[in-house]
Amino acid sequence: MTAATELRAEQDRGRKAAQNREKWASVRTYISAAVILFWCLAPAYWMVVTAFRDVGYTYDTSLLPTHITLDNFRTAFDTSFGNRFGQALLNSVFIGVTVTVISLVLGVFAAYALARLNFRFKYLVLGFILGASMFPGVALITPLFQLFTNIGWIGTYQALIIPNISFVLPLTVYTMTSFFREMPWELEEAARVDGCTQGQAFRRVIMPLAAPAIFTTAILAFISSWNEFLIASQLSNDATQPVTVAIANFAGAQPQQIPYTAIMAAGTIVTIPLVILVLVFQRKIVAGLTAGAVK
Template sequence: MSTQPLQAVSASDVASKGPEIPLNSRSSNRNRWSQLRTYISALVIVLWCLAPFYWMMVTAFRPSDSTFEMSFWPSKATWDNFVTAFAEDRGNHFALNLFNSLLIGVVVTLIGLLVGVFAAYALARLNFRFKFVILGMILGASMFPGVALITPLFQLFTDWGWIGTYQALILPNISFVLPLTVYTLVSFFREMPWELEEAARVDGATQGQAFRKVIMPLAAPAIFTTAILAFIASWNEFLIASQLSNDATKTVTVAIASFAGAQPHQEPYTAVMAAGTIVTVPLVILVLIFQRKIVAGLTAGGVK
């Protein structure tokens, strides 16, 4: 058996090559840098999205003579702007506007869910002719620009005497919320196992009982998420409300755009920012409180 002589390795050769790095260490460093880039990117996106809301809240606490002060926090914070937003001596009726938006949002959400749940269940679980055509028409209705519907709606509601009434604001909002409701719930009902409903039918439950006692409890996360999205969409609606409402039915989005200042031809920026904070912060808190249910509802039905 022949052996080869060992080659001598000098210290200079070892120093020139340097210490060897294990592959596991390299992979670990690469994963750390990848996670760091992800966190930095997410932080930049969050700051970019939240910067306007932060500046709105900061401006809401500035005195009116320091509206354009360039600082990240007002040098002299005040609550006067929030008092001004609710002051009725300037023709503003912000408390009534809040009530109008809340009433319209709740009614639109309830009717949208009542119709949308049954429509989504029928489109997802029942077999009938032209099912996909109907679904396509429902989704296609959401693609019409709202500005194209203002003139026919105004003409129609003028003939009916509905201008300035709650029903003139509720019905168009329902037509905008229904496609969102149906589209969100159809995907969930499609992925729900048929065996659950069939087991209830075998145990003697009727179609209605199986839907009420089996399907509805399982669909609760998706229904809750749809309700939140529908309410936010109705709460933020501006175009229809700006044309079909009057002083008695004006919503908060229209009221903020028409705030009156203390003097003629004066734009009350700080009062507008205070009103915007009052309108926005409750929605943000609501989403943060129920974010787990919202995420669960959005992902429900994604995995069989």
Template sequence: MSTAASTRRTRSPWRRAGTGLGLVLLTVYSLAPFYWMVVSSLRGENDILSNAPLPAAPTLANYADVFGGNARFLLALRNSLVIASVTTLVALLLSVTAAYALARLRFRGKPVVLGAVLAAAMFPGVSLVTPMFKLFSDWGLIDTYPSLIVPNLSFALPLAVWVLTSFFLDLPWGLEEAAQIDGCSRPQAFRRVILPLAAPAIFTTTILVFITVWNEFLVASSMSLTSDASPVTVAIARLAGSSQFQQPFGQQMAAGVVVCVPLVLVVLVFQRRIIAGLTAGAVKG
């Protein structure tokens, strides 16, 4: 016993060092693209293709070009905010009630419904672009918010339903029954007992759905032919240089930083709540 214990004590520092080294490498690997995007956004036209780790002469000219001389980018930011906010709100309203029903009610075919929800979340979006474009084109909704919100909702809703259902299945339903014994109806017990308990999972789902919709490009590039309803992902891809043969790498990097920074800040500020929501249903209590 003592030999085994001493062996564990001897190996534990090396294990901790290996774990720390792995975390450092994973962090560097994950943040390297974002770091290079920030550095490239600070380069001028003369050294935009340089491989130096730092810009020779840092400049904010790319950011000035994006905000000052490109009104379409500001419009795209507004479009993305509207599309992502509306899609997230509708997805939450529908997914919370659907997840509660799937977790609490007993009916035939429940495993089939859950399997269909998971299958819908994994269905390749590229196979749906052509029929959706034909459908919204017949309705005259191309270049409008509905043509972007509805497809995003079809992708975001299965994700939200699946995450919340997994959480609701592990809730202590005795609290809801106790509330009903005390005189609450099922809707009142759901509002006063279940929703507060599910707040961490709902908050996490909100962040996940918002980020998913904010970063969506495939459907947006097909449904928005002009800048009227184009989100930022499409606006960045359509940024044009001063000439036909010039690619505005600096402006694209600056626009990418502007788009990514709010999401990074949200995740950093609320990382504990996000982790709590992802792990809240892992242990029954």
């Protein structure tokens, strides 16, 4: 009797200790999660708060939004100090869309071949494409600068689009290759049994199924083109510069004073659409980002 009670009491104590441990573990997890949230979001938050803050209070360090105004967004688009942010936005969209479309059109075929077909030199091709995706842009800039100077292409859109293809196309191919590997290819076999050619099976069955993967790849491709700075900073001019260059060179009324509030407004405009896009398609984006590295 007493032995049984003691045993039960001991079990209770053991269970309580385990529960306690679990509780502490979960508290620690929440604290860590809060630290991660703060670390990732605080600087971005500061950008948005500053974007809405009156320019006279640029260095106001109160953490909550104060002196709220939309003036900075007007200043960002103002062209009187030589900034061409509006034009740069259009340039970035144009360059990004063109690069993305070209890379997808070329890349989708390559990815299909790499994911589905067996052929000699497959690993060589894969290695080449992976190597290309990690290729340093700085190794391209010199010969392209000379070439484009000679043929008068400096400051043209094609001079900005062509180098971007060098890193967006490999990214597109390897992201899409890993997406393609995971698709239900039995359906393609089924379509072929029903009399489709391989090309028809690809167009009518696989393409519709692949649409989400292609869309995700398009977002990743667009973002990497949108973020490009090194090549654009050297090969563009005032008329064709993308937003990254415009923001890096953003000038204020006084040369000695950096117009931070307007820059933060411009940064917010450039970032918000991307952040929304990324958050909406979060799962797919993460799958695409990590596609090459695990599996």
